Amino acid sequence: MHHLPDELVLQIICYLEPEELINLQHVSRQFLRLSRDNNLWRSLCFEHSAAERRRRRMLPTTDLDPRLVELIRAANDVANAFPFGVHDPSAPSADTQVQRNVGKRRAALLANWDPSYPGEKVDFYQEFIQRHAPHELRWFQEAKHGSQDDNLRHEATGAGIVYGTDGLAEKLVAPLEDGSVCVWDASAREGQLGRIVARSAVGLLPGKGSDLDMDTRLRQSRAAMTETGAIECVSVDSRAGKAFFSVQNTLNEVDLHTLQVVSRAPYPFPITALSEARHPTPLTVGTNWTLHLHDSRAPPSTYTPAAGASRCELIAGAPSSPSFSRLKTGDVGAHVSLAQPGALSIAHLPTAREWDANGDIWVAGRFTSLLNFDRRYFPRLRGTVHSGARLSCLAALPFPFVSRSSVSKHGAAAGHTLVAAGEYKGKGSLELYSLSTDPSRGINSSDSRTTRNSQACYHNRQTASASKLLSVAPHGTRLVFSDGDGGLKWVERDASAAVRSLNINIDVEKAKPGVAQRGSEPGYGDIVQKILPTADTSLHATRPEVPLGQDNLILWTGDGRLGVLGFGQPAEEEWKDAVEEWEGEAAEERGREREYAGRMREALEMQAREMRWLRGYGL
The missing domain is CATH 2.130.10.10 (YVTN repeat-like/Quinoprotein amine dehydrogenase)
Incomplete structure (x- = not known):
């Protein structure tokens, strides 16, 4: 993942839920920066807004009366500039056109919901x-x-x-x-x-x-x-x-x-x-x-x-007559x-x-x-x-x-x-x-x-x-x-x-x-x-x-x-990169292993010298 471009990583993590994105922030500094992408959280604010949830509840389903489904679809087409349907469903590019219309419609809904004013910086x-x-x-x-x-x-x-x-x-x-x-x-x-x-x-x-x-x-x-x-x-x-x-x-x-x-x-x-x-x-x-x-x-x-x-x-109301002499x-x-x-x-x-x-x-x-x-x-x-x-x-x-x-x-x-x-x-x-x-x-x-x-x-x-x-x-x-x-x-x-x-x-x-x-x-x-x-x-x-x-x-x-x-939770006083911390712990572990190996080598060498010294006395 570290070798992937930020744009591609961002496209992948946009499918995560907010709780998962928050946990992802503790992995590395790269994921911390990408998991707090402003456009990503702007989209999440829109998807969890009351207006969008209400609109999704009103979407036609198979359980509704077919006449009511047609009425809701017609109302949605009138209320939105980009309907889902296409003129010729049998055309080879019909599926592509539907996907484009869905994207355009979502962009229009997001722009209509956006609470920020032009030129305003919002986190x-x-x-x-x-x-x-x-x-x-x-x-x-x-x-x-x-x-x-x-x-x-x-x-x-x-x-x-x-x-x-x-x-x-x-x-x-x-x-x-x-x-x-x-x-x-x-x-x-x-x-x-x-x-x-x-x-x-x-x-x-x-x-x-x-x-x-x-x-x-x-x-x-x-x-x-x-x-x-x-x-x-x-x-x-x-x-x-x-x-x-x-x-x-x-x-x-x-x-x-x-x-x-x-x-x-x-x-x-x-x-x-x-x-x-x-x-x-x-x-x-x-x-x-x-x-x-x-x-x-x-x-x-x-x-x-x-x-x-x-x-x-x-x-x-009745006028008052206050005295202002004092x-x-x-x-x-x-x-x-x-x-x-x-x-x-x-x-x-x-x-x-x-x-x-x-x-x-x-x-x-x-x-x-x-x-x-x-x-x-x-x-x-x-x-x-x-x-x-x-x-x-x-x-x-x-x-x-x-x-x-x-x-x-x-x-x-x-x-x-x-x-x-x-x-x-x-x-x-x-x-x-x-x-x-x-x-x-x-x-x-x-x-x-x-x-x-x-x-x-x-x-x-x-x-x-x-x-x-x-x-x-x-x-x-x-x-x-x-x-x-x-x-x-x-x-x-x-x-x-x-x-x-x-x-x-x-x-x-x-x-x-x-x-x-x-x-x-x-x-x-x-x-x-x-x-x-x-x-x-x-x-x-x-x-x-x-x-x-x-x-x-x-x-x-x-x-x-x-x-x-x-x-929410208060911000941590000192944020630690999990990857850097793991790499640091791994380096420290390798250092301890080298130190242990060095001490064992010294002990074995000392034991060998003692054996040679004792052998010189015929023992």
């Missing part, structure tokens, strides 16, 4: 693992308090990730209910993942200092940290090494190197949402009734409704006053992207429309997009949402996809909106008829789950979202085709020992409030290559637990 070996390999949920080490015998722990009230320069998670930062900030190791180092590496003083975020006794500090801190219940209450600026934590109506800026509060900015109402923090872009802060731009470099300013407020009356924040410019509470999620789009007729800031919440702002003209509202659902989470993909037919006809255009998850009439709602550079295929928030345009690419799936969706995030070439029943579901980028699912209350019995506390188990009826990918690739037009086993998900549950969800 389909890792994709197959994340789609079909067994899952593994490992809980992070718990922050204990009180006596060890009491088994008491502090619950996390939020979560944020510190990413390294390679875009991979290094640390997990979370505020605890006692008002402290805790830092865990979120890297993929063996034996360190999930361990607490630093923790601040109790009462740091709510400002409960050592002038109070410990019981009072704990009681008052717990009341302040759990009063608002905001999900998007943590935002981490990995480049600047700082994090923002919202506690009631105060925004705390914390230096992650010293775990000390650098500044506090008060707001007129409880903070309900924070955007991502990415220097030097200002942070967008959402409260129950207002929206603000926060720049920690700017000095605090005082605003009044006449000078700095922009009223947003686009959503039906408003003194770190805002840049003015603020927006909402007519209905309250903002729950804020998404920032890259400022360097190509123009797509929309602004940089998208806001969603309990109101039934998406609000769009251009940071250059803030607080002026650029436009809205009607959803009808009450949204709880926003995410962005670095590619526009377009149908396959649009790609084949017009080619791929630059842009982004805005993903929104929430609740519509008691059911989970998952929505996709195309922010394409092509005006004919992207939505425009300033156009009130945007969702009525048949050419605009958007998708509204109002029955994604039986319960409300709580969080959504991109994961490889898929979307993953959580619902109110404790479920996690993966779908293709069309938001419709199911990939896999699990429930943290049913499918996950307990955490893996050695990473978190032993015996740590999720509570009955737990939910996933927030999903955090360990690979920060959502805003890159071309996804960088993520090392195998490091594209995982960090989960923050309703019980205040933190865990990492991975798939």
Whole structure:
């Protein structure tokens, strides 16, 4: 096999099953490289996809009614450009033509299924693992308090990730209910993942200092940290090494190197949402009734409704009359006053992207429309997009949402996809909106008829789950979202085709020992409030290559637990070539044989000399 060309070996091993291919990787470096061929695993991902399995089940068989067989064959011929049949079955080349048609049809089906965008680099070996390999949920080490015998722990009230320069998670930062900030190791180092590496003083975020006794500090801190219940209450600026934590109506800026509060900015109402923090872009802060731009470099300013407020009356409901006389924040410019509470999620789009007729800031919440702002003209509202659902989470993909037919006809255009998850009439709602550079295929928030345009690419799936969706995030070439029943579901980028699912209350019995506390188990009826990918690739037009086993998900549950969800077996620290190892063992065995033969020769020669010496004495 070592003397065969790689192309021929690849044609042979393509008939193996995935389990056999994985075992073949341990034979030699050549087989390791060939067994991870990207096109090979792309084909395996397609063959094991739900859409292909469903299509194969619908193929006509001899057990069906002949009339139904003809109907299915006709439907397949209409739906596919390359039918199986030929015009003249008696022709000498009929069999060859059938085989060619089968290959062309399979290539067309594979191209139609391929979830990757033009120019996107996808590791389909890792994709197959994340789609079909067994899952593994490992809980992070718990922050204990009180006596060890009491088994008491502090619950996390939020979560944020510190990413390294390679875009991979290094640390997990979370505020605890006692008002402290805790830092865990979120890297993929063996034996360190999930361990607490630093923790601040109790009462740091709510400002409960050592002038109070410990019981009072704990009681008052717990009341302040759990009063608002905001999900998007943590935002981490990995480049600047700082994090923002919202506690009631105060925004705390914390230096992650010293775990000390650098500044506090008060707001007129409880903070309900924070955007991502990415220097030097200002942070967008959402409260129950207002929206603000926060720049920690700017000095605090005082605003009044006449000078700095922009009223947003686009959503039906009774207008409020909040007083801004005590408003003194770190805002840049003015603020927006909402007519209905309250903002729950804020998404920032890259400022360097190509123009797509929309602004940089998208806001969603309990109101039934998406609000769009251009940071250059803030607080002026650029436009809205009607959803009808009450949204709880926003995410962005670095590619526009377009149908396959649009790609084949017009080619791929630059842009982004805005993903929104929430609740519509008691059911989970998952929505996709195309922010394409092509005006004919992207939505425009300033156009009130945007969702009525048949050419605009958007998708509204109002029955994604039986319960409300709580969080959504991109994961490889898929979307993953959580619902109110404790479920996690993966779908293709069309938001419709199911990939896999699990429930943290049913499918996950307990955490893996050695990473978190032993015996740590999720509570009955737990939910996933927030999903955090360990690979920060959502805003890159071309996804960088993520090392195998490091594209995982960090989960923050309703019980205040933190865990990492991975798939498959962890990668070996030191991979060994079986052939080289065998050759090395054979060489070592030959060396031992030569050493043994040499010693035996020396012993026999010594015995011969002794015999000659004794013979000289007549013995």
